Amino acid sequence: MLAIEGLNAHYGASHVLQGVDIEVPAGTIACVLGRNGVGKTTTVRAIMGLLPPSSGRVLLDGQDIAGWAPHRVARAGVAYVPEGRLIFPDLTVIENIRVAERRPAKTWPLHRLMELFPALHERAGNKGSQLSGGEQQMLAIARALVSDPKVLLLDEPSQGLAPLVARELARVIRLLCRDGVTVLLIEQNLKLAEEVADRLAIMVKGRIVYSATPAMFRADEDAVRRRYLMV
Numbered sequence: 001m002l003a004i005e006g007l008n009a010h011y012g013a014s015h016v017l018q019g020v021d022i023e024v025p026a027g028t029i030a031c032v033l034g035r036n037g038v039g040k041t042t043t044v045r046a047i048m049g050l051l052p053p054s055s056g057r058v059l060l061d062g063q064d065i066a067g068w069a070p071h072r073v074a075r076a077g078v079a080y081v082p083e084g085r086l087i088f089p090d091l092t093v094i095e096n097i098r099v100a101e102r103r104p105a106k107t108w109p110l111h112r113l114m115e116l117f118p119a120l121h122e123r124a125g126n127k128g129s130q131l132s133g134g135e136q137q138m139l140a141i142a143r144a145l146v147s148d149p150k151v152l153l154l155d156e157p158s159q160g161l162a163p164l165v166a167r168e169l170a171r172v173i174r175l176l177c178r179d180g181v182t183v184l185l186i187e188q189n190l191k192l193a194e195e196v197a198d199r200l201a202i203m204v205k206g207r208i209v210y211s212a213t214p215a216m217f218r219a220d221e222d223a224v225r226r227r228y229l230m231v
């Protein structure tokens, strides 16, 4: 479904992504972990075309979309929920979703989103600024889903959320995946990552240095954490 091969990207002279390889088979959740500043956000931005990669391939169902303009990447079926959510504070929940809907959603029409996120249903008429952090994150995901994506890129969705809310988020991500959405999840929350991901990868200095199933990861968790994740 989504395969990133040898992806390189630069910010000016700074060589941030140094040959990133990630594979996300259809209907699975892959999670990329890593310390701050290693290139996780840059990876999703490069996939999305927000930072054109300098080389490498981004294969979506076998088609190389590397370097496509963001709107084309979106139209090809990739949706992106950025770090920090970026919802419109002065628009209501429903309006936030509506502005993202370019054409009537087929797979994820409004009523289905409201089923998926009961908390948003209750808050449908509330403004973005009146929502809790968890509700804002749910709204950001709902907004991404109205484009009926095949692949969803989530950048640190659990950031700043209480453990219970993060758990609810994990439940929703699992449901989405069961309903056919393929997910590339960036996380710093190890517990959440282990709970939802089919595959875990660790990035260090713009490269994937470790990849495992959650079971394999658990077996060498202490060593891996000390080596790659602790600051």
Ligand SMILES: Nc1ncnc2c1ncn2[C@@H]1O[C@H](COP(=O)(O)OP(=O)(O)O)[C@@H](O)[C@H]1O
Pocket: 011, 014, 016, 034, 035, 036, 037, 038, 039, 040, 041, 042, 043
């Ligand atoms: N807009 C930018 N211009 C220049 N350098 C950037 C920019 N955004 C990020 N960087 C640098 O690229 C590296 C990777 O950043 P990022 O992908 O945001 O890391 P992560 O998401 O893993 O914390 C960091 O060294 C960061 O300082």
Ligand SMILES: [Mg+2]
Pocket: 040, 041, 042, 083
């Ligand atoms: Mg980041």
